[in-house]
Amino acid sequence: MGAMSNVDRALSALRDMIFSGQLAPGSDHLETELAAQLGMSRTPVREAALMLQAQGLVDVRPRRGIRVRPVSAQDMRDIYDILTELESLAAARAAEAGYCSAELATLAKSIADMDAALEADDLRAWAQADDRFHRELVRLGGNARLAMIVAVMRDQVRRARATTLFMRPKPSKSNTDHHTVYQAIAAQDSARAHATHHAHRRAACKMLVELLEKHQFHGL
Amino acid sequence: MGAMSNVDRALSALRDMIFSGQLAPGSDHLETELAAQLGMSRTPVREAALMLQAQGLVDVRPRRGIRVRPVSAQDMRDIYDILTELESLAAARAAEAGYCSAELATLAKSIADMDAALEADDLRAWAQADDRFHRELVRLGGNARLAMIVAVMRDQVRRARATTLFMRPKPSKSNTDHHTVYQAIAAQDSARAHATHHAHRRAACKMLVELLEKHQFHGL
DNA sequence: GCATACTTTAATGTATACGTTATTGCAATC
DNA sequence: GATTGCAATAACGTATACATTAAAGTATGC
Numbered sequence: 106m107g108a109m110s111n112v113d114r115a116l117s118a119l120r121d122m123i124f125s126g127q128l129a130p131g132s133d134h135l136e137t138e139l140a141a142q143l144g145m146s147r148t149p150v151r152e153a154a155l156m157l158q159a160q161g162l163v164d165v166r167p168r169r170g171i172r173v174r175p176v177s178a179q180d181m182r183d184i185y186d187i188l189t190e191l192e193s194l195a196a197a198r199a200a201e202a203g204y205c206s207a208e209l210a211t212l213a214k215s216i217a218d219m220d221a222a223l224e225a226d227d228l229r230a231w232a233q234a235d236d237r238f239h240r241e242l243v244r245l246g247g248n249a250r251l252a253m254i255v256a257v258m259r260d261q262v263r264r265a266r267a268t269t270l271f272m273r274p275k276p277s278k279s280n281t282d283h284h285t286v287y288q289a290i291a292a293q294d295s296a297r298a299h300a301t302h303h304a305h306r307r308a309a310c311k312m313l314v315e316l317l318e319k320h321q322f323h324g325l
Numbered sequence: 326m327g328a329m330s331n332v333d334r335a336l337s338a339l340r341d342m343i344f345s346g347q348l349a350p351g352s353d354h355l356e357t358e359l360a361a362q363l364g365m366s367r368t369p370v371r372e373a374a375l376m377l378q379a380q381g382l383v384d385v386r387p388r389r390g391i392r393v394r395p396v397s398a399q400d401m402r403d404i405y406d407i408l409t410e411l412e413s414l415a416a417a418r419a420a421e422a423g424y425c426s427a428e429l430a431t432l433a434k435s436i437a438d439m440d441a442a443l444e445a446d447d448l449r450a451w452a453q454a455d456d457r458f459h460r461e462l463v464r465l466g467g468n469a470r471l472a473m474i475v476a477v478m479r480d481q482v483r484r485a486r487a488t489t490l491f492m493r494p495k496p497s498k499s500n501t502d503h504h505t506v507y508q509a510i511a512a513q514d515s516a517r518a519h520a521t522h523h524a525h526r527r528a529a530c531k532m533l534v535e536l537l538e539k540h541q542f543h544g545l
Numbered sequence: 546g547c548a549t550a551c552t553t554t555a556a557t558g559t560a561t562a563c564g565t566t567a568t569t570g571c572a573a574t575c
Numbered sequence: 576g577a578t579t580g581c582a583a584t585a586a587c588g589t590a591t592a593c594a595t596t597a598a599a600g601t602a603t604g605c
Contacts, residue, residue, distance in 0.1 A: 146589060147589095156375060156379060159380070168555085186471070190410040355587095356586080388585085388586055
């Protein structure tokens with residue numbers, strides 16, 4: 106059933122450790138140590154590390170160990186540039202696809218959840234719902250490769266987003282943006298979906314980069 | 326010096342075999358066989374296969390072997406959608422960067438090479454120069470991640486492009502497009518660089534997809 | 546004291562061995 | 576004849592052993 110190989114376990118364990126900060130950004134870790142920690146041999150750890158390298162989460166450097174890649178403000182700008190274009194394209198394509206409201210239910214639900222979370226001042230719940238919104242939006246775009254790239258880019262900024270979550274201004278503008286994007290998609294207004302989401306992402310990027318630079322984070 | 330590991334050798338050998346069609350799209354290949362062919366053990370072949378999977382060139386499927394991923398017309402559309410957005414963004418960013426003409430020399434050279442190749446009716450040379458143009462354009466965009474994604478996407482359509490190279494109409498429009506993009510970048514006209522390149526890519530996509538569908542390629 | 550060449554060491558890259566497991570072929574049954 | 580269950584097999588996932596190699600430490604000469 107649960108065809109969970111050791112490589113899968115290593116992958117998800119390492120991802121968790123990276124996102125939780127248990128493996129700090131910039132820190133190095135030997136294959137042997139990680140293998141011992143995870144209770145398996147070097148082989149699956151090594152393979153997992155290679156996959157994480159392909160996803161830009163670590164650098165595998167001969168004899169220096171597996172390094173957790175820190176994310177600078179410039180990295181953030183680069184990543185958001187990519188996210189902005191690709192997610193906006195997905196929004197436009199979703200609008201063109203002519204989904205009925207039933208097919209947009211998940212998207213609507215995540216927006217409602219965000220509103221509720223904002224009301225309740227529950228930022229963690231808000232962030233989760235925000236995640237769902239963006240994932241669903243990209244799924245509706247109907248381009249699997251695009252979805253994969255976006256997922257990888259989002260993973261790269263996950264730590265930074267989590268760290269800055271409580272420093273940000275209340276994301277009420279964000280919520281109205283999501284509403285607008287939703288309406289544009291429902292109305293099959295491709296151009297508006299694109300434009301609105303594009304602006305939404307640019308604003309998010311600006312805010313995050315300013316936060317990072319203001320707080321002098323070397324690498325998150 | 327030449328720090329060539331077996332993994333590196335396997336990677337480049339497999340890439341060559343995939344691009345040349347020696348490993349046909351859709352075909353399966355056992356780790357053991359490839360290892361024997363490349364004169365090494367399974368380990369480096371396996372690691373190389375995992376990397377190629379991350380780059381979307383193969384699927385590694387337990388007990389069915391390493392499958393060379395075929396590219397359908399729909400894949401082509403998806404890939405070109407991504408390429409169109411990201412390369413156009415790169416063009417815009419390159420224009421904003423304010424490069425001097427010396428810094429744009431490589432770009433200019435590749436355009437000149439394309440013109441010369443077209444004049445000489447040397448399509449292979451034209452394709453090579455076209456490759457250089459797009460690679461350099463993306464490099465000038467200054468976003469390393471974007472460059473990497475674009476490279477991966479281009480690799481995925483490489484075979485299909487090579488196969489259809491001699492079926493295409495003479496790419497003279499393509500050359501004038503490149504000129505226009507170059508001029509926009511040199512003039513630091515970000516919007517025009519973006520718009521021109523965007524249109525250029527959309528046209529290329531349309532032409533390729535029509536070719537693929539007309540000739541009923543199942544997967545290239 | 547400093548630089549250089551050598552030794553040592555430790556981590557990786559690769560090969561190989563082995564247990565596990567999906568698939569294939571075959572036989573028995575309906 | 577088709578189907579199901581079982582046995583055989585072959586490929587993979589993983590562990591481990593070994594070779595390679597870069598880095599660190601050490602001794603030597605100046």
